[in-house]
Amino acid sequence: MGGEPAWPRRSHWPVVESLDLAARPCCPTPQHRRAYRGRADQACGSEPQAQDSAARRPARIVPTRGRRPYSRCGAPGRRRAPRRRDPALTRRVRRRCGVAVLLYDSPVSGNCYKVRLLLAHLGLHYERRSVDVVDRSNRPELLGGLNPALRVPALVLDDGRPLAESGAILWYLGESTRFVPEDAYERAQVLQWMFFEQYDHEPAIAVARFWLAYSGRPEAFADRLEERTAAGHRALGAMERHLDGRAYLVGDSLTLADIALYAYTHVAHEGGFDLGEYPAVRRWLERVAAEPGHVSIDA
DSSP states (O other), X not given: OTXXXXXXXXXXXXXXXXXXXXXXXXXXXXXXXXXXXXHHHHHHTSSOOSSHHHHEEEEEOOOOSSSOOOOTTSOTTOOOOOOOOOHHHHHHHHHHTTOOEEXXXXXXXXXXXXXXXHHHHHTOOEEEEEOXXXXXXXXXXHHTTTOTTOOSOEEEOTTSOEEESHHHHHHXXXXXXXXXXXXXXXXXXXXXXXXXXXXXXXXXXXXXXXXXXXXXXXXXXXXXXXXXXXXXXXXXXXXXXXXXXXXXXXXXXXXXXXXXXXXXXXXXXXGTOOGGGOHHHHHHHHXXXXXXXXXXXXX
């Protein structure tokens, strides 16, 4: 009915009466998968059996709708689930081959530095356009169509779509890479520290740093600086307690959590914070800076 072809019943499926696997191997032995070498040799016939009955077996060709039957070695009749392909990962692979993205960036911004640091670790090509962190008069023209909040960083992807907010950019670029753990609980921990950075760490340390080092008028913020300084020390204290006895914030390797928190922590002294009070944090900073692919904030 409806123009669809009538599929044969199971009893009418064609059967290959004698498929001699020993006489003609169907695929080479995968040399890089030692765990499967024995089974591959047996299935592909690279070691013929002594008895003919063991080397000959019936095989059935199974018709399927809209998809050709396949197996590990290419012979019909044994199906496997197709590998899932991540479109975002495919785009990242294209970037690694030379497709550039465009980053609207401020050289002194820790939020922008997070993105540049991850791009450096991933070896991705990008074009960089600097935006003044103090004079914001031209931001509607520069960023109006990219970020409604008119903040940097803002990323223009290779297909022209914009993406804003440093945490979102980090997650987009870092997903399906070694910087995001495979374990669901550890992924949630990475997000936990990224949220901590935006809600507790950055509003204190980054703001104090801007007031003192880049605003050009630190005296205008003197009445609010003490409050920010106290909040910054609370954030650094939380990191110190967590990093005591740990190499990284999550797991035993560098993740997006480390990249996110490194950005403003390593320049906290510009906001009046003495990191000498936090030895575990200092050791962690040195460890992150020693990672292959690391770039400095002024690179």
